[in-house]
Each structure stands twice: as C-alpha cells, then as structure tokens.
Amino acid sequence: MELLSPLPDSHRSLITEALEALGVTRWVLSIHDPSFPGLPGEDLGRGTPYSEGAARFLAFARDLGFTGIQLGPQGQTTAYNPSPYDGTLFSRNTLNVALAPLTDPHGPWGALLSADTLARLVSEVPEAGGPEVLYSSACRGQAVALQEAWDTFRRTREPGLVRRFADFRLENREWLERDALFDVLAARHHTPDDWRGWADSLDGRLFAPRAGEEAQAEARIRELLTVEAGAVEQYAFRQFLVHEQHGLLRERAGAWGLKLYGDLQIGFSPRDTWARQGLFLGAYLMGAPPSRTNPEGQPWNYPVLDPEQYVAADGSSPGPVLRYMDARLGKMLSEYDGLRIDHPHGLVCPWVYRAGSADPLRAVQGGARLFSSPDLPDHPALARYSIVAPEQLNRSVPRYADGWVTGLTEEQVARYAILFDSVVRTARAHGRAREDVLCEVLSTLPYELSRVMARDGLGRFRVTQKADLNNPADVYRSENVAPEDWVMVGNHDTKSLWRLISEWQWKHALRAQADYLAERLHPEAEGREAFARQLAEDPGLLAQAKFADLFASRARSVMVFFADLLGMPDTYNAPGSVDARNWSLRIPTDWAEHYQQRLRVGAALNLPQVLAMALRAGGAEARARHAELLTRLDEAAARLRSGAR
Structure with a gap:
C-alpha cells in the first residue's frame, strides 16, 4: 500500500532551514x-x-x-x-x-x-x-x-x-x-x-x-x-x-x-504497588492539589515513596528507594533518547493525603506537601519529613499555593532534589542533553520545585490555548516563555485546538484571540488592525496564527499533539473524568487523505504557512534577511492548500 504523502520531496529540508532561522532546536510530535x-x-x-x-x-x-x-x-x-x-x-x-x-x-x-x-x-x-x-x-x-x-x-x-x-x-x-x-x-x-x-x-x-x-x-x-x-x-x-x-x-x-522520548509517569500500577510495597508510606497517598487546571484537586490513589528509604540510614549510600529509581531510570534511558517527567512535583514536593478516607476528594483537598508541613495540626505525622521550618512558610496563602514556602537554603534545595537529581544524573550518565529532560509543569509550580529545576536550567511546559488574555503575567502567554521552556498549543489532556476554535467562534471570542495574536505576530502598528480583523473573520487562519505564536516565542523547543497537527477535533483525554472514550482516539487508516482535505480548507497544521508567519513576526529586518526563505515557504504553503506536490 503506497503512502500518498501530501508533502513534496524537498519539504523536510525547507522546514529544517526555517526552524534553524527561528532558533528552534527541538520540534517534537506527541x-x-x-x-x-x-x-x-x-x-x-x-x-x-x-x-x-x-x-x-x-x-x-x-x-x-x-x-x-x-x-x-x-x-x-x-x-x-x-x-x-x-x-x-x-x-x-x-x-x-x-x-x-x-x-x-x-x-x-x-x-x-x-x-x-x-x-x-x-x-x-x-x-x-x-x-x-x-x-x-x-x-x-x-x-x-x-x-x-x-x-x-x-x-x-x-x-x-x-x-x-x-x-x-x-x-x-x-x-x-x-x-x-x-x-x-x-x-x-x-x-x-x-x-x-x-x-x-x-x-x-x-x-x-x-x-x-x-x-x-x-x-x-x-x-x-x-x-x-x-x-x-x-x-x-x-x-x-x-x-x-x-x-x-x-x-x-x-x-x-x-x-x-519516554514518559516517566509519577504513578504506580497495581502490579508495581504489590511488587514494591516495601518502598511506600502506608498512611498516605499522592494526588494533585486544587489548582487552576483542576480546582477541586485529584485523588490519584498513587502510593508515596518513603523518604526514610531514599538513602541508607548513615547517609553513605543509596537506600532502597534510590536503588529502585536507578533501576527504573537505567532501563528507560537505555530505551529512549530523553524523558518527559510527569508531574515533577511528585518527585520534589508531592501533595499527599490520608489513605483509607471514605471521601478521597475531600481528603486530597485537605492534604499537604510531604516535605513542607512542619507543624500542621491536621497532619502532625508529616512533621518528621519536613525540610522547612515553620518560619519559612507564608500562612496567608493556601498550603497548596506556589508561594507556601518562601525561601530555601542550598542545603534544603538539595534535600528536596534527591529523587529529581537521580533523573538528571542518570540522564547525563547515558549521554543525554539537558534539553532532553522535559518537565511537565503546568499551572502549578511550587517554589520548592522551581528552585530544584533552576539548578539544572530546566524549563516548564507552556500550553498557550490556556492563556489568560486579560493577564499579561499569565504563565501560558507566549511572551512569558523562556528559551528553556517547552511551548505547545495543547497536550494529551486538553481539548483539540480545532474544537476550541469552534467554541471560540460560537462564544464570539475569536476577536479577542485575534487581537492578542496580532500583537504577537504583527510587530508594526500599521496594518495590525487589518491583520486582526482578517484573523477574526477566518477561523482557519486564526488556528495557523495560534501555531505561529509558538515558533515566534523565545522557546527553543516546540511540541504539538497529533490531533492538533492533523486537524482532528476530538479529545484524547478529559482529566479527572472516568470515560470509556479517554485514551481511545486513533488516527484513521486513511489519515493522509484526510490531512490533505483539511489542509485545503485551513483545518490542519500548514507548517510552511505557520513558519512564515513566525518569521515575519520578527519585523522588517527579519523579513529582509529571510526574504528568499519566506518566498519558498509561501510557495510550499500554497501547494499544500491546493493539494499539489
């Protein structure tokens, strides 16, 4: 069966040249x-x-x-x-x-x-x-x-x-x-x-x-x-x-x-819980605290690694937990070229709640951070694990807030980082680059975790579909992206961009998105209003601009989820829900034909068009410097829209 590729033979070299011009070193499909x-x-x-x-x-x-x-x-x-x-x-x-x-x-x-x-x-x-x-x-x-x-x-x-x-x-x-x-x-x-x-x-x-x-x-x-x-x-x-x-x-x-890239999940299967149960605390489980992404929190029901088994009692050698981590990471890094760390706060400052509760959701909402709870009256058992002193806490904010801990010494940061360091150390031992360790930090970045990640120069995830257009400081806005971050319009836990475009359209929210994208992609004031109006009137073009916003950011690493790439409107996973449709979305056998059809109407990622928009966002100087490349990108984008090779 011959693959009917929608791409011309020269496509890859053209894209590679454009990525290099934009300073993007990692372009990853999820x-x-x-x-x-x-x-x-x-x-x-x-x-x-x-x-x-x-x-x-x-x-x-x-x-x-x-x-x-x-x-x-x-x-x-x-x-x-x-x-x-x-x-x-x-x-x-x-x-x-x-x-x-x-x-x-x-x-x-x-x-x-x-x-x-x-x-x-x-x-x-x-x-x-x-x-x-x-x-x-x-x-x-x-x-x-x-x-x-x-x-x-x-x-x-x-x-x-x-x-x-x-x-x-x-x-x-x-x-x-x-x-x-x-x-x-x-x-x-x-x-x-x-x-x-x-x-x-x-x-x-x-x-x-x-x-x-x-x-x-x-x-x-x-x-x-x-x-x-x-x-x-x-x-x-x-x-x-x-x-x-x-x-x-x-x-x-x-x-x-x-x-x-492999996925270093934070949870344990029933099989692993049984086989490794000697490594866990018995009285607590791990979950997600209330956050912007999940305001109610999530009781994951995952076991918590026992801090007293991280290292040997005399501190001279790895304990059972670190030996387990070394075995797991050694296997993964012999099988992958890099790792995505799932919920890295679970390695550094896990949010824990009491096991055996009749109401797990209420229990997780009343939980605490394992290493940041020196004197909580409702969790006295956690005091023995605390790395911080009571005076290092900001009690004017909820205990799950990023600013609950206000300051740390370097020695304290090192203690928080014991498990995280095992990931970085093993990655380096296997010859992996710093950028090949991906930290899935979303709306929650506790101070403790930010200090640990900063030691290794690691960035976070920036999911731009979640950007608050009314808050210039919002973590998901592309102008706040750092070079070491990973930027994406969505991931496996979000709605498809194409579904969102439809929702924005019937909610009359396209114009707000268009105004924001025009500010990001049209640096000159002259013509910006016309560009914003064009985006607002053409949902397909606005979707391309949303992708271009990624490449126009300072991030060196850009990721796209397959549904966003191919123009599929369906959701892969709705977090916090129990639904048979979760984890089941599949690319159809005739995906190449579907992709071609969607390209013709602007309903799938037209990468040459997107990269051209991102390059033009650099202003007149960038347009002049890359004039010949922009011409070739425009021609490639037009071919994809017409269905020609």
Missing part, C-alpha cells in the same frame, strides 16, 4: 501508543508504534521536519483500565506487539503466528459498540495471538530466537520474575489485575514480608517460580517480543533523525 494508525488487516483495533502503519506515519513526521517523538507511558495496562498512566513501570504493554511481523517466516521471529489466525482475529474486531468494547476485544484477540506465538515457539525452539530470549531473561530477571509472579498469584486467587483481596496473606507481601517472615517468603517465591515455571517463561516471552519490537523502532527512528 502521540500515545493506541493512537498510531494501522493498515487494513494489520491489527485488532488498537494502535501500536511498532506496526507498518505506524512506520509510515513516522516517515511522514520525518518529512515534516520533526526532530523527535514524545510517546506516552508504555507499561502494561489492565483489561478494565486503559490509562497508560496507570500502567506498569518495567513491563511493556503487550498490546503493542505488532502481529503482522510475527506471521513473516523471514522476519526476526519467524512465523510464530499464522496468517490465517491474524486474518480471523481481524475479522472479529467489532464494528460498533464504542471504545470500551473495542478495547476489550483487542485485549482478548491479542491474548489469543500471543498464546499461539508462545505455543509455536515452544514447539519449534529456533536456536537464534532461543538464544536472544535467554539473554533477555537473564538481563531483566529481577523485574521479570516479580511481574510474572503477580499474574500467577492473581490467577490463583481469581482476581485478575488486582491484589487487594489477598493483600493480608503471605502472597500479598512476598517482596515486603513482616519481621520473621523473610525465610517463609523466600521459600514461597522459589516454590512459585518452580511450580509455575511455564507461566513465568511465557510472561517473559511476551515481554521479549515487545521489547525487541521497541528496539527495532528505536533503530528506525534513529536512522531517520528522530529522537524517542
């Missing part, structure tokens, strides 16, 4: 695994970055001049919860195993899966029923396919494959055995994907036994690994397949000049 497109007959209704359809889309991204791809968390999700932010931290999601390559007798794995089986499973994908039905169907079908792949492997035992699998098991034994035993025990206790029903038994605390239970727990682990050796090996084999496919993707992306 997309999560389920959203990748497939090809007919290729998958079971859920995307994967390892399919041929995904490869063709990534080739298109390369031609758009992207320098990197930001993936979401790639851990194993459960049959009842598709959220990648609740996935596993070490095991990869086997829903990502691309099945078509497993049918190729000449491929890296031989014909582990018959073409007939794949065709049958594809034919059984439901055509109706919504995302929940489609996800459940994909889970069932993938399980059938991987079972056949395992049976074929056991029967054939191809020597090269056997050797690679043995090497993989040996290298990853520690986490493979823990994660596999979770499945074994969940099956024995008839509680798939959950362990709360057997939490009080020895099985529930195999890796965190009570005093005097250590020998019994070790014996039980050995027994299970022996009796359930087949199940443990099968679990490892599925992980082997998805890890090898990820390795091939990284090789391909690297050859195309695309960096792969």
